[in-house]
């Protein structure tokens with residue numbers, strides 16, 4: 094293969110070799126490359142705590158001189174000629190937008206319009222025909238109907254342009270040599286080793302370390318908000334185990350690369366493809382993994398009881414994090430380039446343990462705060478241009494996932510405007526019926542595809558690859574720093590030309606003090622940068638490196654010192670962190686808020702659904718935990734609603750597309766729909782009990798409107814399922830859980846949100862508990878009482894009583910009343926059917942089906958006994974008047 098090697102130096106906005114005329118939406122061909130000074134800080138070993146700097150004693154036993162200067166990047170351009178094919182192939186786009194076939198989408202759109210039109214006529218009829226003997230009931234139900242219809246519209250419109258996308262990983266490899274792929278910093282957040290078992294985190298970390306990507310381009314940062322020595326020890330063990338696990342993964346190209354889930358898969362050794370060497374190695378590896386697990390379990394067991402004098406590290410020094418809420422920042426490089434090749438001598442990705450400083454009196458802002466600390470510390474230590482964010486229980490299930498993301502992020506056109514690539518969340522260990530709609534299929538397979546066709550999917554908190562620059566509060570590249578004097582940098586007067594030179598560390602020599610000796614003009618802009626990013630010159634310098642990489646000329650000791658500095662608890666004071674940059678504070682759903690702010694700035698996002706699920710995580714599978722999770726999300730939304738960031742009135746100066754705004758509005762106001770929902774679930778019971786109804790006797794025209802409406806509702810659903818490929822069962826689960834969550838968690842969220850606004854609520858969410866044995870469903874039947882259960886329980890009882898009362902009443906009043914009763918019963922059954930999974934959850938495990946059967950039997954028994962009683966009453970009733978007459982007469 095003839096190759097021409099061309100060396101190019103680094104231009105500002107990436108190098109444009111070719112001449113494509115295709116537009117951004119199709120990912121045209123241009124070359125881009127990434128300059129990266131790898132591993133500078135990773136030759137360090139030893140735990141670093143901020144207090145150690147106070148005494149100025151170095152912790153860096155084997156601190157290494159840095160490699161000098163940025164490496165020049167070689168671009169390989171395949172020669173024309175026999176390899177013309179490759180060149181042609183490399184010029185092809187890296188991804189393609191796949192529209193939904195118009196035969197599927199157009200009928201869907203037509204039905205939506207039809208449904209909307211019919212709704213208008215329906216409401217015209219509803220409003221013009223009040224029920225006079227039940228006016229209040231009628232009024233309430235009409236208000237609820239209008240409200241629900243609006244919420245439907247809010248949910249429906251953003252699904253107008255659904256798309257899917259296709260990536261071409263082979264073209265990515267042809268176009269970008271391994272060396273040219275963009276480096277990625279991967280963040281794993283943990284907060285509590287008791288609720289988040291270390292073995293789960295270890296699995297996530299192992300899946301990261303063995304990801305199919307050049308090892309020198311991957312750094313894994315594990316954030317530990319609990320400052321637990323258990324996690325720290327676990328990571329050291331994990332680093333050791335990675336030395337044999339990673340080569341095994343690469344050798345046999347296995348999936349997934351999280352050992353727990355890999356070994357729980359069945360392998361058919363009788364299949365002819367299985368090589369004997371593989372069988373042998375797999376067995377050996379399985380044994381190794383079991384031993385690894387035993388070691389972790391020993392650590393966990395040891396960690397159960399904290400010694401009085403606190404934890405002590407292996408070398409005898411006390412553990413700096415003995416007080417979880419008040420401790421210094423800690424950084425430990427568990428795997429670095431220097432001393433950490435794998436068993437076969439190949440380089441491993443870097444693995445860094447981070448525990449940010451915590452002090453009493455400083456808000457730590459939970460996950461968002463942890464993420465921001467990670468953004469800064471990684472900027473100082475590796476500064477990869479891309480970031481992947483994972484919860485500790487979300488492992489990489491598709492080892493090519495980083496390449497998938499690069500197909501978009503490294504696209505020379507789209508990449509400039511792309512804030513993040515979001516992958517769907519998929520889960521392990523959910524009961525096969527998915528009783529509480531944990532898979533969230535409707536969100537991940539319908540709504541997100543719809544958003545992808547507008548401005549991009551919302552950020553869901555995990556499984557998302559970011560463009561680092563998008564987190565720094567900039568607008569997309571075209572109007573970014575080169576025009577810093579404009580809006581985003583109001584008082585910056587001196588940034589003509591290449592802003593990078595302002596903070597070129599090289600000019601300032603190795604010591605940071607160099608920054609303090611800046612001349613006047615740079616000084617003002619330096620002040621602006623500090624106001625924004627905080628007082629770290631190294632960090633500020635790193636933000637100016639558009640393509641990542643570390644500034645040259647600072648040594649690793651300084652880097653570590655800066656790293657500790659940027660994770661100190663006071664670092665964010667008087668800066669824009671959490672307000673304009675990084676993960677935003679102020680809501681328990683920091684994810685929606687952060688993504689929303691990026692979209693407001695004009696960034697796009699992309700939804701990527703590789704065939705093999707990209708990530709997998711755990712989900713709360715029992716009723717109470719699930720309701721609490723939904724409560725947390727809904728409360729997060731109400732918080733945003735009452736904050737300054739409500740999509741109804743925030744960000745009109747920006748570049749948010751209006752359908753995208755509708756989608757965000759929907760994501761924020763949905764908890765409020767719980768109010769009409771609750772009312773509407775109560776109405777049928779009230780109707781049955783009072784014998785009134787929300788509608789007057791139907792005219793023929795009215796029944797036609799009603800029928801048409803029902804048909805349209807069913808049709809939209811059917812057509813939606815057809816274009817999205819979602820199964821009817823998943824959809825139904827989602828409907829059910831929408832009602833269950835609506836009348837419990839969402840409702841509470843609304844009130845707690847209101848209380849919070851009034852400063853009265855102090856709800857604190859702790860970390861959700863994750864189970865290590867994802868395959869065991871024991872927890873599904875775990876029953877914990879929470880107040881969340883009250884409203885749905887009451888609804889069930891109320892409607893059951895209503896049914897009983899209604900039926901007995903009808904029996905009492907003769908067969909004429911069965912007609913109107915049918916309508917009321919229908920609505921009541923509708924409520925009960927939706928709440929059915931809730932009812933099952935309420936029953937708990939003890940004799941699963943029997944209890945439910947018992948319950949139903951009680952209901953039926955009630956009905957029949959009522960019938961019997963009524964018949965009994967019925968007989969004297971008929972004779973009653975006669976008797977009475979008799980009595981009068983006699």
Ligand SMILES: O=c1ccn([C@@H]2O[C@H](COP(=O)(O)OP(=O)(O)O[C@H]3O[C@H](CO)[C@@H](O)[C@H](O)[C@H]3O)[C@@H](O)[C@H]2O)c(=O)[nH]1
Pocket residue numbers: 282283284285289316318458459460463483484485486553554555681682683684685722725726729859860861862
């Ligand atoms: O003080 C904290 C609290 C939490 N976490 C981490 O944050 C992640 C999410 O917390 P979890 O308790 O698992 O919450 P979930 O309900 O599963 O969170 C979902 O919803 C959140 C809010 O929308 C998102 O941020 C999450 O990514 C998403 O998984 C976990 O890795 C935690 O370790 C921290 O690092 N520090």
Ligand SMILES: [Mn+2]
Pocket residue numbers: 484486861
């Ligand atoms: Mn989680």
